[in-house]
Amino acid sequence: MKVKIRLPHVFILLTSVVFACSILTYFINSGEYERETKHVGTITRTVVIPGTYQELPKHISTEGIIIGDKVEGEASPVSLVGFLSSIPRGMEEAADIIFFIFMIGGVFGILQKTGTIMAFIQKLLDIFGKSSTLLVITLMIAVAIGASTLGMGEEFLPLIPLFLIVSKKLGYDRIFGVGIVWLAAQVGFSAATTNPFTVQIAQGIDEVPLNSGLGFRLIFFVVTMIVAIIFLLRYGAKVKKDPSKSVMPDDDFSLLDMSFEKVKFTKEHLMVMIMGIGLFAFIIFAVQELDWWINEMAGAFFLMGILAVIISRMSLVDASEAFVKGMKEMVVAALVVGFARGVQVVLQDGQILDTIIHSAATSLQQYHEFVAAGGMLVFQTTLNFFIPSGSGQAAVTMPLMAPLSDLIGITRQTAVFAFTCGDGFSNMIIPTSGILMAVLSLAKVPYVKWVKFVLPIFLICIVLSFIFLFIAVAINY
Numbered sequence: 477m478k479v480k481i482r483l484p485h486v487f488i489l490l491t492s493v494v495f496a497c498s499i500l501t502y503f504i505n506s507g508e509y510e511r512e513t514k515h516v517g518t519i520t521r522t523v524v525i526p527g528t529y530q531e532l533p534k535h536i537s538t539e540g541i542i543i544g545d546k547v548e549g550e551a552s553p554v555s556l557v558g559f560l561s562s563i564p565r566g567m568e569e570a571a572d573i574i575f576f577i578f579m580i581g582g583v584f585g586i587l588q589k590t591g592t593i594m595a596f597i598q599k600l601l602d603i604f605g606k607s608s609t610l611l612v613i614t615l616m617i618a619v620a621i622g623a624s625t626l627g628m629g630e631e632f633l634p635l636i637p638l639f640l641i642v643s644k645k646l647g648y649d650r651i652f653g654v655g656i657v658w659l660a661a662q663v664g665f666s667a668a669t670t671n672p673f674t675v676q677i678a679q680g681i682d683e684v685p686l687n688s689g690l691g692f693r694l695i696f697f698v699v700t701m702i703v704a705i706i707f708l709l710r711y712g713a714k715v716k717k718d719p720s721k722s723v724m725p726d727d728d729f730s731l732l733d734m735s736f737e738k739v740k741f742t743k744e745h746l747m748v749m750i751m752g753i754g755l756f757a758f759i760i761f762a763v764q765e766l767d768w769w770i771n772e773m774a775g776a777f778f779l780m781g782i783l784a785v786i787i788s789r790m791s792l793v794d795a796s797e798a799f800v801k802g803m804k805e806m807v808v809a810a811l812v813v814g815f816a817r818g819v820q821v822v823l824q825d826g827q828i829l830d831t832i833i834h835s836a837a838t839s840l841q842q843y844h845e846f847v848a849a850g851g852m853l854v855f856q857t858t859l860n861f862f863i864p865s866g867s868g869q870a871a872v873t874m875p876l877m878a879p880l881s882d883l884i885g886i887t888r889q890t891a892v893f894a895f896t897c898g899d900g901f902s903n904m905i906i907p908t909s910g911i912l913m914a915v916l917s918l919a920k921v922p923y924v925k926w927v928k929f930v931l932p933i934f935l936i937c938i939v940l941s942f943i944f945l946f947i948a949v950a951i952n953y
Contacts, residue, residue: 501826506551567814572770583781585802620664666900667697813910856898897941
């Protein structure tokens with residue numbers, strides 16, 4: 477007899493994780509490092525100062541357990557009120573990303589209303605004909621290059637519905653559509669070549685020349701992308717041959733309110749597309765050269781929506797309705813980012829995050845260089861559950877990993893490589909990654925189903941990371 481397990485809603489899952497981390501603040505020793513401000517290019521980060529860790533006594537009281545009780549010079553575990561307020565505070569801290577998601581949802585609604593999306597997809601399918609494999613490979617490589625070189629991640633959110641449509645038109649399932657964009661994005665981000673949010677920040681903190689060691693990382697990027705493409709294509713071929721082999725066999729893959737009728741590609745569609753691609757390219761340039769971030773990107777996407785309305789001669793009533801409808805479809809995807817940020821909030825409140833980092837760094841010093849390098853990878857992978865931010869994790873760990881790598885006899889470049897792999901690949905599976913959970917919510921893919929699909933390729937990528945890390949140690953990379 478087959479037992480059907482009912483999976484919890486994403487909000488229940490994340491609330492449970494926040495609660496568990498709150499409980500941990502009572503059992504894990506509290507402590508803290510001193511910190512200083514450091515500039516890496518145009519980015520400013522607050523980094524820890526090695527050798528300054530101090531354990532803090534815990535202050536536990538009845539009042540503290542319920543409403544909180546702060547005492548100077550002591551750490552207070554997370555109270556009941558602290559736990560309940562951690563998610564609202566997480567939403568406050570992630571407000572820029574949350575409203576960015578709402579904004580791109582509204583703009584996507586306008587673009588969908590113009591008919592440009594369906595017309596463009598139909599044009600792509602006409603160009604590639606029956607060569608769906610070539611189309612998938614081309615799309616995955618393009619996405620991966622953007623993630624690997626420019627650190628693109630949140631920017632791909634507007635493309636999720638687009639790739640779902642492509643997947644359905646090609647005869648695949650919902651998981652395959654997400655995989656085209658998000659598997660490629662995560663592998664590209666992890667196998668970082670010039671990613672400014674991981675490689676460049678980590679190298680800057682470690683005082684390694686920016687973008688040095690590119691050849692080694694480029695080889696790793698090519699190898700991991702080949703593996704990822706083969707993995708997804710094999711899954712797609714299996715699903716197309718027998719839909720029951722899908723990770724979501726009971727899913728009817730319904731894309732409500734998305735027409736699949738033949739849409740003629742008009743001059744207006746071409747103008748909207750050229751405008752969209754041009755603005756998207758400028759956004760990428762501005763992030764790199766003009767120090768733009770979420771708010772500026774959201775504004776540029778809003779401009780994209782305005783120009784699309786003008787070019788398509790859409791009425792203001794229709795444009796407003798399409799914008800609101802697009803935002804409504806992003807509600808769960810946006811709010812889940814704030815729920816996920818609640819984990820980091822409670823760890824900081826209970827002051828146990830620095831303890832976890834200090835314990836790991838101290839333990840790694842005891843091992844042989846090969847084992848210690850592998851330990852760095854495991855540590856960075858595990859820590860990403862608590863700090864699902866590449867630049868944030870670099871600011872916290874790299875000031876410690878740099879002198880540690882000197883002590884155990886491996887290069888700082890290798891320490892950077894361990895960081896980028898550990899921080900990156902785990903983003904495929906950790907539920908505390910707000911962007912991952914937003915993607916899955918937007919695509920209507922249950923978290924457990926996604927993990928079932930992605931876990932094999934995640935493990936393969938981790939094994940490849942270990943292999944390349946050991947090679948890096950052997951050649952003194």
